[in-house]
Amino acid sequence: MRLIFCCFGGANLSCLFLVLLQLHCSLSQKFEGALTVVNTEGGGGADEEEEVTVDDDDGVFEVVQPNEQWQTLKPGQAVPAGSHVRLNLQTGEREVRLGEEQLKYWTQQHREEEKSWSSIDPDEVKRAMKKIKEDQSSQDSAPSAFRPLDELKKDMAELDLLVETDVQIMRRLLDQFNSSNSTAEQKLSILQELEYLVHQVDNAQTLCAMGGLSFILQGMNSSDVRLQENSALVLGSAVASNPVVQVQAVEGGALQTLLTTLATTQPLNVKKKVLFALACLLRHFPYAQRHFLSHGGLQILSELFRADAGGILRTRIVTMLYDMISEKELISQAGLDPVQDPAHAERLRQYSQVSLQEELMEEGWCSLVPQLLQSTEHDCREKALRALLAMTPVCLDQYRSDDALLGSLLALRLQYSELIQSEIILGEETSYFTEIVELIDSLQVKVKDQDVLLKGK
Structure with a gap:
């Protein structure tokens, strides 16, 4: 340079x-x-x-x-x-x-x-x-990390032969479940796979068409509590928001099997899953609700409620009853709308045949539900308050004479008012506690209105 x-x-x-x-x-x-x-x-x-x-x-x-x-x-x-x-x-x-x-x-x-x-x-x-x-x-001297194209094509062809559709998988699982050579562990694994598949509406309906519901109900009658628990979970997942499967389940005897399981001595985990399946079967299905009442379903639940000292099942039971009451009210209110879908009249007719509230009063639920207010869990109290409000058309007389209920409402209102003030001081969200206070106030207003009406008479 x-x-x-x-x-x-x-x-x-x-x-x-x-x-x-x-x-x-x-x-x-x-x-x-x-x-x-x-x-x-x-x-x-x-x-x-x-x-x-x-x-x-x-x-x-x-x-x-x-x-x-x-x-x-x-x-x-x-x-x-x-x-x-x-x-x-x-x-x-x-x-x-x-x-x-x-x-x-x-x-x-x-x-x-x-x-x-x-x-x-x-x-x-x-x-x-x-x-x-x-x-x-x-790199040039090292052996190539890439496989020949012909070898890749061969592997892909073999993989294609192993691909199964959901229908094929469910058919294979049912055959294995029904096989006499299948162990309890294998059946448990099969039920877990089925529970994943039936979350899809089409798969649940296909499983019914294959006769899978009968195998699931057999699993609920098994002496192995793990099979009972997982069979109930599969059934609940299959019937959830799936009217076609709900109809076939009721016609196949699923409702009787569920009620029988609840009425007999079973572990807590089994009863929790059975309650889940029962709630999914009854939801938005007045035909099944009517059969539930006619088969003594409320009596079975009341016995289960009284026996549940821990309160784990009580909340689930009250929530299920509240959902049934609420959906019937919503259907009745929708009847006031001049623009209705063609199937509304039929749904209204079917719900009119479900005398849920009257049977709740006859089975003593007006005094059972207030017991849930004694729970220390805010969620349990909230669900109990909502159920009590929904049952006021038939239970107001008993509410008025239930000193324990009235005392609980006063104590809870004072407690939640103090919690709201504490949350305000700390600058935290108070909407949940405020909502509970509003439920208590609504229930107290209904009870006082009844007192005024009685005095007026």
Whole structure:
């Protein structure tokens, strides 16, 4: 590499000129360009020009990246070839900017790229290129990690043979479940797989068409409590929001099986899953609700409620009864709408045959539900209050004479009012406790209104 350092001297210069010499350097076949190194140190006397040869391995020169604006050059700085260099007669300093051709194609991307190249050490670039070549050589010598295309096609063809649809899977699972060679562990695994599949409406209906419900009910009658529990879970998942399966389940004897299981001595986990299945079967299905009442369902639940000292089942039972009362009310209120769907009249007729509230009063639920207020769980109390409000049309007389209920309402209102104040002081959300207080107030208002009516008589 050759560099020419130009020195200009003399006080009286009629004209000034700048000598630019191209600096050719190659950075591992990737970095090629031309630089002009300008030296502005003055000499003595006449203009002088000194030519020196510099090896490109001696160091890295600071390269000024010109732009569209004039910028001052410092002594010993280099500029890319094609740059426009001038002498400022006012300041005596040399300045540089892009040449005319470069200005046409100048972009921000070019600036960033040239800036990164200007700070690269040639030795570093050489070492990097050498490492790339070594890595490439090692990869070429290593065995290929890719499998031949024909082998991949063969594997894919074999995989295609193993693909099963949901229908095929359920058929295989039912065959295995019904096999005499299947162990209890295998049947348990089958039920868990079925429970996952029947969450899809079509799969649940297909399972019924295959006769799968009968196998599930057989599992509920098993002596293995794990099979009973998981069979009830599959049944509940299959009938949930699926009218077609609900009809087939009732016709297949599922309701009787569920009630029998609840009426007999069973572990707590089994009864929890059976209550889940029963609630899913009765929800939005007045035909099943009517059969539930006619088969003594409320009596079975009342016995279960009284026997549940821990209160775990009580909340589930009261929630199920509240849902049944509420959906019947909603259907009746929808009957006031002049625009109705064609099936509404039939649903209204079917719900009219379900005398749920009257039977709740006869089975003593007006005094059973208030017991849930003694729970320390806010959720249990909330559900009890909602059920009590829903049962007021038939239970108001008993509420009025139930001193324990009236005392509980006063105590709970005081407790939740204090909780609301505490939450306000702490700056926390109070909407849940406020909602419970509103439920208590609504129930108290209904009881007082009844007192006024009785006194008026």
